[in-house]
Amino acid sequence: MxxxxxxxxxxxxxxxxxxxxxxxxxxxxxxxxxxxxxxxxxxxxxxxxxxxxxxxxxxxxxxxxxxxxxxxxxxxxxxxxxxxxxxxxxxxxxxxxxxxxxxxxxxxxxxxxxxxxxxxxxxxxxxxxxxxxxxxxxGPSADGPLVDLTDREREVLRLLALGHTNQEIAEALVVSARTVESHRAHLMTKLRVTTRAGLVRVALDAGLLEGRG
Structure with missing residues (x-):
């Protein structure tokens, strides 16, 4: 060259x-x-x-x-x-x-x-x-709409879908409730939903809760 x-x-x-x-x-x-x-x-x-x-x-x-x-x-x-x-x-x-x-x-x-x-x-x-x-x-992503989420955002989404409150999630992840609220806002923006029910639906459709409790 x-x-x-x-x-x-x-x-x-x-x-x-x-x-x-x-x-x-x-x-x-x-x-x-x-x-x-x-x-x-x-x-x-x-x-x-x-x-x-x-x-x-x-x-x-x-x-x-x-x-x-x-x-x-x-x-x-x-x-x-x-x-x-x-x-x-x-x-x-x-x-x-x-x-x-x-x-x-x-x-x-x-x-x-x-x-x-x-x-x-x-x-x-x-x-x-x-x-x-x-x-x-x-090919299509195996993660579907979750592909752009960080590992922490995935965990927050999973816990939200399981019905945990922001405070319970904060205690489980050893972070502040404000941090959880920030993650939740980012999730709604990335996943293009406006309600908690929308987040739960995305988590279920993506199989995020399968085999986990």
Whole structure:
């Protein structure tokens, strides 16, 4: 390939993985690892100094985490491309990553050659998804309307559907009643319902209560 090599910032809380990725990229003439970081916060701080073309980042990390980190990178450096490298292989995890601003999503089980191929693709402005996940994303979501909910919102929805009051939910989740009310408001917005009965109907239709008490 002609032109300068693609500048890569590696972000993962495991130093051994970062070192392995750096060695992998050193074999390629058209990409170069310009730095690495153990947290999303460190990656965001390094943006002005390293000016990466592509950030290769884990989803689960201490502190800010990959999803929030992606949002912050997108805000501060909108031209930087983001490729997630993750162990999570559920369609909803991939959708959340793209909602956060990702340009690509690759499983950590991928072959070395596929990582390089994914980096080249997102650097060229393309969207890249691990082939094993493509079919799941193309079809209807198994989660239906719940796909965009966080794990905490799902739990609040389940407890609401079971008839618990805001105070009871707050005590069960060890949060304030105001926090529960905020989750409830977000649920109504995301699920496009205006009443508690509407929330219950969505939970039942999605099978959220099946096999749970």
């Amino acid at each position: 002609s032109g300068p090599p693609v500048r890569i910032l590696l972000v993962d809380d495991h130093a051994v993985l970062r070192a392995g990725l750096r060695l992998l990229l050193e074999r390629e003439a058209d990409v170069v690892a310009v730095g690495d970081a153990a947290t999303a916060e460190d990656a965001v701080r390094a943006l002005p100094r390293l000016r990466p073309d592509v950030v290769v980042m884990d989803v689960e990390m201490p502190g800010m985490g990959g999803l929030e980190g992606a949002r912050e990178i997108r805000r501060r450096a909108p031209g930087t491309r983001i490729l997630f490298l993750s162990m999570h292989d559920q369609a909803r995890d991939v959708r959340r990553a793209f909602d956060a601003g990702a340009d690509g999503y690759l499983l950590k089980s991928a072959a070395d050659e596929e990582l390089v191929r994914a980096i080249r693709a997102v650097a060229a402005g393309e969207r890249y998804v691990h082939p094993a996940l493509g079919a799941a994303l193309a």
